[in-house]
Amino acid sequence: MLNDFLVPTSRNKSKPYLLRKIAIIAYTIMLLVVNYFGGIFGIDQAYASSITPANIISLTNQERRVAGLPELTNNAKLSTAALAKANDMFAKDYWDHFGPNGETPWQFIRAAGYNYVYAGENLGKGFRTSEGLVEAWMVSPTHRDNMLSPHYKDIGVAVVEGTLLGKQTILVVQMFGNLTSSVQGVTSVPTTTPKVVTGSQKVITPTEQGEIRSIRITSPEMGAMVTDPAVQIKGETTNTEGQYSVAIVESSQLIGTTVSESDTWEFSKESDWSEGEHKITANIQGTNVKSPETTFTIDSKPPIVLKESVNVKDSSEDFTLSFEIDGEWNHTDVVIGSEILPVAKSPENATVRIGIPKTMDTKKVEIVVSDSLGNSSTLDVSEYFKEKEEENIKIIPTLGLSVKDGINIGIVLFVFLLVCAQVIWYAKRGRIKDSVGELFTIGVWWLVIAVAMFNGFSGVIT
Numbered sequence: 192m193l194n195d196f197l198v199p200t201s202r203n204k205s206k207p208y209l210l211r212k213i214a215i216i217a218y219t220i221m222l223l224v225v226n227y228f229g230g231i232f233g234i235d236q237a238y239a240s241s242i243t244p245a246n247i248i249s250l251t252n253q254e255r256r257v258a259g260l261p262e263l264t265n266n267a268k269l270s271t272a273a274l275a276k277a278n279d280m281f282a283k284d285y286w287d288h289f290g291p292n293g294e295t296p297w298q299f300i301r302a303a304g305y306n307y308v309y310a311g312e313n314l315g316k317g318f319r320t321s322e323g324l325v326e327a328w329m330v331s332p333t334h335r336d337n338m339l340s341p342h343y344k345d346i347g348v349a350v351v352e353g354t355l356l357g358k359q360t361i362l363v364v365q366m367f368g369n370l371t372s373s374v375q376g377v378t379s380v381p382t383t384t385p386k387v388v389t390g391s392q393k394v395i396t397p398t399e400q401g402e403i404r405s406i407r408i409t410s411p412e413m414g415a416m417v418t419d420p421a422v423q424i425k426g427e428t429t430n431t432e433g434q435y436s437v438a439i440v441e442s443s444q445l446i447g448t449t450v451s452e453s454d455t456w457e458f459s460k461e462s463d464w465s466e467g468e469h470k471i472t473a474n475i476q477g478t479n480v481k482s483p484e485t486t487f488t489i490d491s492k493p494p495i496v497l498k499e500s501v502n503v504k505d506s507s508e509d510f511t512l513s514f515e516i517d518g519e520w521n522h523t524d525v526v527i528g529s530e531i532l533p534v535a536k537s538p539e540n541a542t543v544r545i546g547i548p549k550t551m552d553t554k555k556v557e558i559v560v561s562d563s564l565g566n567s568s569t570l571d572v573s574e575y576f577k578e579k580e581e582e583n584i585k586i587i588p589t590l591g592l593s594v595k596d597g598i599n600i601g602i603v604l605f606v607f608l609l610v611c612a613q614v615i616w617y618a619k620r621g622r623i624k625d626s627v628g629e630l631f632t633i634g635v636w637w638l639v640i641a642v643a644m645f646n647g648f649s650g651v652i653t
Contacts, residue, residue, distance in 0.1 A: 269347025494518030
């Protein structure tokens with residue numbers, strides 16, 4: 192009987208089949224399969240491989256294939272350079288892209304006889320599997336950019352075990368290069384100056400964690416269009432102890448410094464930022480640790496709709512909305528409730544016109560206009576339209592759950608309902624005391640699984 196599986200009965204000896212030990216074990220195995228292996232759903236790889244150059248190159252090329260990029264060729268000279276760099280870090284006991292005496296990754300590549308046009312380097316330390324390391328690099332934007340860069344054709348990897356900074360560890364050096372200026376998807380590439388890309392961000396993976404020394408700018412993001420000239424620069428560091436200073440540099444000019452005692456820092460220049468494009472870097476003073484260059488644009492003067500030019504004509508079938516825009520504009524939409532009507536581009540300073548069907552609810556009508564940099568302004572023109580009877584529109588949000596998350600929630604919720612049903616059954620019959628131990632055990636198991644689910648069944652994430 193179905194009840195025997197769900198609630199206590201005399202036939203199942205007051206122990207629902209779906210809450211017995213074998214069922215709990217089955218739930219646990221299912222959750223482990225879904226979250227760690229995903230074999231029956233094709234979510235994740237079933238087995239992890241050891242850290243070897245071949246495995247790392249294979250996984251890197253796998254990520255490139257997914258991204259639609261050509262595979263990298265294993266290059267002996269780059270492998271030699273990577274090995275030399277790893278050995279140098281062990282010999283001089285440092286953990287950085289740059290050595291204590293000014294050593295750079297590029298000198299090792301040149302020394303190996305690889306005369307690059309483009310070159311890059313990723314570092315990893317303290318990882319147990321190739322998958323864990325590659326996942327870590329893919330989570331980090333700078334390291335991911337190296338792995339998925341169309342500038343590279345060759346790759347070399349070194350995996351060396353030794354004692355670094357007083358700890359036994361496995362050190363991985365991944366180097367990329369291109370001997371020519373030929374780049375897939377890039378139409379124009381200068382060839383006079385070598386292009387160098389350095390991965391430099393701490394990363395944490397869902398399955399394991401390693402260490403990558405770095406400093407990076409977290410805000411504003413690369414390519415951001417900023418309409419407020421009072422830009423606050425924010426960033427993160429890794430492997431810093433005590434108080435340290437961060438310098439902000441633009442076009443080789445120091446624009447300010449800030450001091451921090453944590454892994455985050457902030458720099459405020461108030462509103463003293465000029466309009467236009469800015470390219471800044473951050474570095475930990477007293478070291479060679481620098482962030483990738485961040486480019487952002489300040490333009491606080493968006494185009495605006497001239498209110499005095501707004502006009503609405505009422506015809507039998509629709510409204511005709513017309514208006515003029517002050518300033519150069521790139522895109523304009525008329526937002527009517529939850530509907531968006533794009534406006535066709537017109538010659539500069541010409542009157543803009545758009546037809547609006549009377550079937551649409553014009554109780555709330557706004558014009559949104561923006562320039563090529565993303566600066567925008569909004570004008571509410573609802574007053575120019577005749578009022579219509581309000582239509583109630585119910586918006587139902589979607590959860591947007593993945594298959595994995597759906598299975599996790601489904602199992603946890605199902606077991607919770609079973610436990611609730613069992614508690615109610617025992618309570619009605621006055622048998623709670625007789626089953627406290629069993630209910631407590633199941634409850635603790637459920638709580639552990641629920642906490643694990645909401646934490647992503649992962650390790651420490653910072």
